[in-house]
Amino acid sequence: MVKYSVCAYFNNQIVPVCFSDDILNRNPNDLPKKTDEQSALTRILQETATNVIDVAALDSHNLQQHDYLDRVKSYNVKVQQVLTANKASLAPKLKTCILQDVPQPDKVLGADLLSLDDSELISSSVTAALNAINDIKVDHKEDLVVPFGLGLNC
Amino acid sequence: MVEEIKNSLQEILTKIDGLYCIMFTDRDGVPLLKVHTDKAPEPAVKPSFISTFCIAIDQGSKLGLGKTNTMICMYSQYQVVQMNKLPLIITCVANQKCNTGQILALETQLDPIVTALTLSVSEG
Numbered sequence: 001m002v003k004y005s006v007c008a009y010f011n012n013q014i015v016p017v018c019f020s021d022d023i024l025n026r027n028p029n030d031l032p033k034k035t036d037e038q039s040a041l042t043r044i045l046q047e048t049a050t051n052v053i054d055v056a057a058l059d060s061h062n063l064q065q066h067d068y069l070d071r072v073k074s075y076n077v078k079v080q081q082v083l084t085a086n087k088a089s090l091a092p093k094l095k096t097c098i099l100q101d102v103p104q105p106d107k108v109l110g111a112d113l114l115s116l117d118d119s120e121l122i123s124s125s126v127t128a129a130l131n132a133i134n135d136i137k138v139d140h141k142e143d144l145v146v147p148f149g150l151g152l153n154c
Numbered sequence: 155m156v157e158e159i160k161n162s163l164q165e166i167l168t169k170i171d172g173l174y175c176i177m178f179t180d181r182d183g184v185p186l187l188k189v190h191t192d193k194a195p196e197p198a199v200k201p202s203f204i205s206t207f208c209i210a211i212d213q214g215s216k217l218g219l220g221k222t223n224t225m226i227c228m229y230s231q232y233q234v235v236q237m238n239k240l241p242l243i244i245t246c247v248a249n250q251k252c253n254t255g256q257i258l259a260l261e262t263q264l265d266p267i268v269t270a271l272t273l274s275v276s277e278g
């Protein structure tokens with residue numbers, strides 16, 4: 001008997017081969033219903049559409065003028081709302097420049113100089129601190145390396 | 155807040171030599187936020203032009219090289235850099251001599267704005 005085989009390839013996967021007489025021998029109640037067939041066809045169509053590069057579809061979409069205007073309006077409102085709601089998290093991220101403008105530079109530049117006493121105090125305390133750091137010594141009283149188990153072998 | 159963001163974007167426009175326009179649009183090219191100088195070419199900011207990117211990346215993803223992140227188009231007088239931030243698209247229009255790497259580096263800087271704007275698209 002001649003057997004007609006049906007097979008299909010999707011995404012390099014082979015759908016199990018199904019013989020025509022197998023289908024005929026089945027109970028009529030087991031036959032796929034029309035809706036199943038329809039959904040299978042839809043599935044095949046969808047899979048084909050996702051796998052095939054469709055150049056013809058490239059210019060199929062066009063937004064109507066009134067749709068466009070409606071959307072622009074609704075976006076304006078929503079963007080305003082959303083950005084105001086997220087202001088706290090967004091504001092610090094907008095600053096990309098480390099340097100900042102100083103409104104009155106003459107005040108900063110014309111500030112009083114550091115007094116001589118303060119300068120001497122700073123340098124003397126820094127020198128004292130440096131001497132203190134240099135004076136830190138480890139005063140070891142016991143041997144750092146202790147031989148273990150040597151007494152047993154002797 | 156919108157004004158503050160626009161000012162910050164406007165500042166970016168002045169910092170990158172030759173950059174004319176930064177646009178945040180949805181996938182159909184409807185603008186959510188847009189800053190541009192008067193040198194920005196009119197056809198490049200039209201929704202029909204911007205939405206082509208979306209269709210192109212949909213088809214391009216079938217080439218087996220993964221998702222399309224950025225598309226750079228060089229024209230004789232202009233260059234258009236589009237970034238895939240679906241449901242949003244960032245479109246940058248510049249002149250042909252502008253430093254493309256500098257535009258691409260904007261991506262991280264623009265990300266916080268994209269995150270915020272995505273909310274306004276998805277909520278609708």
